[in-house]
Each structure stands twice: as C-alpha cells, then as structure tokens.
Amino acid sequence: MTTTVRETLALESFKGFHVLAGFGGLDREISTTTFIEAPDSWKWIRGGECVLTLAYAFQTEEQLLALVRELIERQATCIGIKTERYIKQVPQSVLDLADQHKFPIIDIPISVPFAAIIHPVQSLIIHDQARLLKYSEKVRHTFFGLSVRAAEIEEIMQVLCEFTHVDLAFMDLATDRKYIFSDSPQLLAALDTLPLKDVLNLYPHEDVMLNGRLLGHLIFDADAEKLKDRWSEIPINQAKGALLLYFQRREVRHQVESRYRNEFVQDLITRNIRMEQEAWNRAKSFNWNLEGPQRVVIVDIDNYKSCLTRAISGGQGVNAIENSKSRIYAIARSFLARLNGGKYPYAEMSDSIVFIFPSGDENGGGFFNDLLRRTLVDMMKVIQTETGFTVTVGVGDPCNNVFDCPESYRQAQQGLELLRRSTGGNVIASWSEMGVYKLLYGVAGTSEGCSFMERYLGPLLSDERPAGATLLDTLQTTVSCNWNLKDAAMVMDVHYNTLKYRWRKICDLLGIDPSKSGDRLNVMIALKLYRMHKKA
Known part of the structure; x- marks a missing residue:
C-alpha cells in the first residue's frame, strides 16, 4: 500500500x-x-x-x-x-x-x-517504498517465469488477478475469445450481451499493442483510480509484457501455419492438387475432415482496397485499416466456427476470407441453409458495429466432394460480385437464390449488355434533367410494385393522377406496351443491367 x-x-x-x-x-x-x-x-x-x-x-x-x-x-x-x-x-x-x-x-x-x-x-514513506520495491521484484520475477515457461493467456490472467485482487477479463481480438476471471454478474452480462465498444465505454481497460497492431483488451471491473495505484500498475504492466511475448510467439507460429493453410485451401479451390492422397495427408495435418459434400463461403470486405488506397495516399498509415481487417477475419472465424466446431479449412486473402464447409448433402439440407443464413446475418451486424466496415458474403452451391470445390468457389465469387454491383454490398449472395442474375453476369458491362440497356432505357438515361431522373425512379418503383400504379403512387407519395401522367410519358418515350409480357420482361432485365452497371 x-x-x-x-x-x-x-x-x-x-x-x-x-x-x-x-x-x-x-x-x-x-x-x-x-x-x-x-x-x-x-x-x-x-x-x-x-x-x-x-x-x-x-x-x-x-x-x-x-x-x-x-x-x-x-x-x-x-x-x-x-x-x-x-x-x-x-x-x-x-x-x-x-x-x-x-x-x-x-x-x-x-x-x-x-x-x-x-x-x-x-x-512511513520509506517503509512503504521498500515494500513496493520488494513487491515489484516479486511481480517481475513471477511474470518473467511465466514468459520463460511460455505460459498461455489463461495462466497470465490468473496471476494478474491474484496480484491485483480485481475481477478482470481479456479479449483476444485475433481469436475473438474472452478470458474471464470474474464472478461479477454485471461484467459477465456485459461481456455476453454488449458490443465490444460498449463494454470498453463502461469499464476501465488497457490496450495490448504489438508493432502498432491492436491485439486485445484487458478489461477491469474496478475503479479507474485503483488501477493507477502502483500496487496495481506494476502487475498490469508486467502482465502486458508477458502477453506481448506470448503474442510474438503465437505470431511466428501463425505465420508459418497460415502460409501452409492458405496454400492448401488455394490449391483446393484452383484444382492444383493432382492426387487424392495428397489432399487427405495435408488435411490430416490440420485435423480437417474433408470427406463428403462440401461448399464454399466467401466473406469479402466492402470497399477495403479503396479505403486502404486512401489511407496510403493521405499519409495516414495502414495500421488502423489492417487492424480492422484482422478483426473482421477473427469475427468471421468465430461465428462460422459455431457451425462446425472450428474444424474447417479457411484461407485469408487480401480483402476476403474463404471457408470450405461440409454441406450435409448435395442438396444443402440439414447443416446449412437457415442456420447458415442466421449465423451470417448475426456475423455481419457484429462486423459493422465493431469495425465500421460492411461485408458481402458469397455462398456457393454444395458439391459432391472437396475436389469439386472450384465450382462452388466460382459460384460464391460470382454471386457476391453480382449482388455487390446491384446493391452496393452488405448482403448475402447465395448462388442457389441468384435467379436471372446468373445469366446477366456474363453480359453485364459488355457491349451487348449496354446495347440492350440503351434500347429499353435509353431515353430516360440520356435525359440529365431532374425530370429524367424522376421518370427513371417512377419506372423502377412501379416495376418493384409489380407494375401496380396505385401502389407505386403510395410508395412515391405522389397523387395517383401525377403518377399516371408520368407513366404515359415513360411508355411513349420507351415505346413499350406494359400489357405485353415481352415488353415487361425486357424492361425488367434492362433495369437489372442498369443497377449492375451503375454500382460497377
């Protein structure tokens, strides 16, 4: 004291x-x-x-x-x-x-x-200083021993808790794992239900950084002034040092493992494995079970490369962007681990992470579908809340075995690109639900696609006046309302007669008869191509 x-x-x-x-x-x-x-x-x-x-x-x-x-x-x-x-x-x-x-x-x-x-x-001061020096040496010696023995996070946190006599938790951002040493109902409830940034606003915390990268948070259920006391400050600093040494060791292991893991998954999705036994041997080294039907899921960060380019050109550095990417990957791994106990192949790309999952059967029943979608929706919300980034998720169809994964990967990649073009991102693109977009993928942005779009939307697209934009909006709204003018008027909050006037003008400009199914189909396809072209 x-x-x-x-x-x-x-x-x-x-x-x-x-x-x-x-x-x-x-x-x-x-x-x-x-x-x-x-x-x-x-x-x-x-x-x-x-x-x-x-x-x-x-x-x-x-x-x-x-x-x-x-x-x-x-x-x-x-x-x-x-x-x-x-x-x-x-x-x-x-x-x-x-x-x-x-x-x-x-x-x-x-x-x-x-x-x-x-x-x-x-x-009294000298006596307390002598006690503090003795205490400091004991703390330093204890945490030095932990580092020499390559202690895990649990043991480091347990020792810190014993020295500080404070309830605490550690949030490992790389693995999204919580290490909790507390019986406090309030802290336990906060860690279980609140977003991480809200927890950090409620409780005093210390950041653990390595080379400018944020690795985790020490979270304390104690008064901030108590943590400034030397009797608490000394073990907290020593624990942070022990954690940094732990993370350095883990980083080395992770780099080696990541390189081999990423190479293996990339070989699987690019048909770069020649012999079946090679795949089983490499999968065994990671404790992966690749037997039976599989499917590919891609979690792709929206606008990541543009954000990275702006940060570099603006001289802001890339650490914050890279930290966000690492956090997104950790959240994705954590959520998708709930579907298969964490034992699945995945590879980290420049701005996406690719997973290969067992799909239950060739039709995608059982293991996937509703459970997968709910998990992905929850994952996307957490990613946006904690990092500010959104992600687009591509889900390929099930394939008979892991050697057919290149086709499922192609579907997942094309699906997310298609929906990102038409919606801007932050969506789940399941290939089995893509419908006509599968056909449009090959023509969107081509001369044929642009010609088709110009044929059925040209007069509205070339009119740069506000009226042109109003007519295009009216067309899109009416089509989305199943061609019902009254519903479209309500959605646009205009008088029904106003919308009828606009509608007649649209039909005259485009030369279409909305009573003909062929004209309707052509306009709907042209609008889809327009949205894909606009987002691209």
Whole structure:
C-alpha cells in the first residue's frame, strides 16, 4: 500500500490533528514532506507533497486562498497549518475551495514541532517504498517465469488477478475469445450481451499493442483510480509484457501455419492438387475432415482496397485499416466456427476470407441453409458495429466432394460480385437464390449488355434533367410494385393522377406496351443491367 493522508493521521504521534476540509481526499498518496514559508515557495512543488506551514507569509484571506489554489494546481497532496500561530482560523472561502477539490487542510497543534511530523511521515514513506520495491521484484520475477515457461493467456490472467485482487477479463481480438476471471454478474452480462465498444465505454481497460497492431483488451471491473495505484500498475504492466511475448510467439507460429493453410485451401479451390492422397495427408495435418459434400463461403470486405488506397495516399498509415481487417477475419472465424466446431479449412486473402464447409448433402439440407443464413446475418451486424466496415458474403452451391470445390468457389465469387454491383454490398449472395442474375453476369458491362440497356432505357438515361431522373425512379418503383400504379403512387407519395401522367410519358418515350409480357420482361432485365452497371 502507498502512504496516504488517512494512514498518516492514524499514527500515534498525530493525535490532536484535525481535518478542517477536503475529507474526500484523505486517501491521496503522500510521496514526501516539505515546508512553505516564503510567498513564492509554491513554485517548487512537484506533486504528492504534504506541505507544512506556519502561514506567516499567508496571513490574509487572499494570500492563503492563492496558496491553496496553487497547491491544488500543482497536485500537492495536502497542507498542514499551525492555525494558532499567525492565523486564528482558516477562512471559509479557503475551506470551500479545499472541499471542492478534495484537498485536505489539517490543523496542526501549536505544541507539535515540525520535526515530530517529518520523521514519522518520511519513515512511513520509506517503509512503504521498500515494500513496493520488494513487491515489484516479486511481480517481475513471477511474470518473467511465466514468459520463460511460455505460459498461455489463461495462466497470465490468473496471476494478474491474484496480484491485483480485481475481477478482470481479456479479449483476444485475433481469436475473438474472452478470458474471464470474474464472478461479477454485471461484467459477465456485459461481456455476453454488449458490443465490444460498449463494454470498453463502461469499464476501465488497457490496450495490448504489438508493432502498432491492436491485439486485445484487458478489461477491469474496478475503479479507474485503483488501477493507477502502483500496487496495481506494476502487475498490469508486467502482465502486458508477458502477453506481448506470448503474442510474438503465437505470431511466428501463425505465420508459418497460415502460409501452409492458405496454400492448401488455394490449391483446393484452383484444382492444383493432382492426387487424392495428397489432399487427405495435408488435411490430416490440420485435423480437417474433408470427406463428403462440401461448399464454399466467401466473406469479402466492402470497399477495403479503396479505403486502404486512401489511407496510403493521405499519409495516414495502414495500421488502423489492417487492424480492422484482422478483426473482421477473427469475427468471421468465430461465428462460422459455431457451425462446425472450428474444424474447417479457411484461407485469408487480401480483402476476403474463404471457408470450405461440409454441406450435409448435395442438396444443402440439414447443416446449412437457415442456420447458415442466421449465423451470417448475426456475423455481419457484429462486423459493422465493431469495425465500421460492411461485408458481402458469397455462398456457393454444395458439391459432391472437396475436389469439386472450384465450382462452388466460382459460384460464391460470382454471386457476391453480382449482388455487390446491384446493391452496393452488405448482403448475402447465395448462388442457389441468384435467379436471372446468373445469366446477366456474363453480359453485364459488355457491349451487348449496354446495347440492350440503351434500347429499353435509353431515353430516360440520356435525359440529365431532374425530370429524367424522376421518370427513371417512377419506372423502377412501379416495376418493384409489380407494375401496380396505385401502389407505386403510395410508395412515391405522389397523387395517383401525377403518377399516371408520368407513366404515359415513360411508355411513349420507351415505346413499350406494359400489357405485353415481352415488353415487361425486357424492361425488367434492362433495369437489372442498369443497377449492375451503375454500382460497377
């Protein structure tokens, strides 16, 4: 423990001392004692001092008020005044100021020499410093032993909890795993139900960084001031050092494992494996079961490359962007691990992560479909909340075996590109649900596709006036309302006669008869091509 005002006043030699104001600061730490008698002596205050004075140079209310204000500003701990010598009582304005800032003002009996104060206080400080040094050495030696033994995160956190006597948790951002050492219902509920950023706003925390990359958060269920105490600060810093050494070791293992894992998955989705036995042997080294029907899922970060380019060209650095990407990958792995216990092949690309899953059967029943979609929706919400990025997810159709995964990968990749063009991203693109977009993928952006779009939408696209945009919006809204003019008028919040006028003008400009199914089909296809072209 540190030497506090309260602890000092409890000494036998301090009987008869009275606290006049600043009772809220009795637990402030005293680092040394000093005298102040000259009018400008406060200039040499460095913080943490127990100031003693006869108040000879501060006999007026203005002088004493100015002194206390300077001591508070310079973070002195308290002031002891012999009030019976030069001032009979401390003015109320000075007491109010001390109460406001929790700055203790102590009345020292006139009969007590300052030497009788200094000696016991300094002895107590030196004794506590010796205890702190001994404690610091014990903490350092303990965490050094953990690092030498390559201790895991659980053991490091357990030791930190024992030294600080504080409920705590550690959030590993790379694995999305929580290490909790707390019985507090509030902390447990917060970690279980709240987004990470809300938890960090509620509880004091320490970031664990390695080479500018954010690796995790130490979260404490304690008052922030307690954590600043040296008896807590020392083990927290030592624990962070042990964690950094752990992460450095894990980083080396991860780099080696990632290289072989990524190469293996890329070989699978590009038909670069010649012999079946090679695939089984390599899968066995990762404890993956690749037997039976499989399918590919791609989680692709929207606008990642453009954000990265802007950060580089703007001289902002890429650490924040890279941290977000790592966090997105960790969240994706964590959520999709719920579907297969974490034992699945995955590969990390430049702005996407690719998974290969067992699909249950060739028709995608059982294991996937509804459960997969719910999991992906929850994952996308967490990613956007925690990182600010959105992702587009491509889901390929099931294939008979892992050697047919290139086709499922192609479907997932084309599906997410198609829906990103037409919607802008932040969607799930399941190839089995793509419908006509599968056919349009091959012509979108080509001369044939542009010609078709120009044939059926040209007059509306070439009209750059506000009226042109209004007519195009009217067409899109009407088609989305199943060609029902009354429903379209309600959606656009315009009078039905206004919409009928626009509709006649649209039909005249485009030369279509909406009663003919062929014209309707052509317009619908042209609108889909337009949306794909516009987003691209």
